[in-house]
Amino acid sequence: MKGKIRKFGLYLLTLLILSSCATVPFTQRKQLILIDPQTELALGLEVREEILKKAKICKDPRIVNMVNKVGWRIAEATGRTDLPWEFTVIDDPETANAFCLPGGKVFVYTGILKYTRDENGLSTVLAHEIGHAIARHGAERLSMLLVAQVGEDALAAALEKGSEARSKAFLIAYGLGAQLGVILPYSRIQEYEADHLGLIFMAKAGYDPRGALVFWNRMLREQKGYKIPEFLSDHPTDEKRIEAIKRLLPEALTYYHPENK
Ligand SMILES: [Zn+2]
Incomplete structure (x- = not known):
């Protein structure tokens, strides 16, 4: 019986792979994604509900307006005006983090603002997180987890709506596993x-992409400190990253026309 299930799993996997090659915009990298955009969107909405149930929403108009202003400019720069974008600020000065769920549901914790400091710094973080979402990195990671589980016939369980396996796999894949200790x-x-x-979206939104270097250099110094912000545990940085950003800047600057904003 087990062999049969395994065979069926492999058959299903082959079918999925044949129909599941996606391409990342701008970089043109080919990726294997086993989750269709509708399922991904539904998963994003489920998690959004969970977060909103527990979170204390920030009401400070100065902060909320800034996050919405920067966020919408980046969202428009992606060209994905079909997505139901939403920017929520969570009042939690102890948590230095931000993320974007599929479907453009963006969350910013007030604790990240002491590191972003100004609009340009915030645009660096939001454009980077939105970059992960546009490139469907979470779905790609979830696909990898599913492939790893197929042998144990966990694929069906993992995709069953409302199942614990599904929400757990989702949280880990989308970088939200910290709450599960993973x-x-x-x-x-x-x-x-x-x-x-992120650099391209920043530039298109009218934010100087060279500001990203200022932000990541600041984070590099933070990483050497004694208290490391959450954002860095998911985004470790080093000189190589800074060098890679420098190499990408000339391309990003061709999209930078601040006089149009
Ligand atoms: Zn990242």
């Missing part, structure tokens, strides 16, 4: 790709 940082390829897309 941190799976984005791969280096995905990190560099999110930087790449």
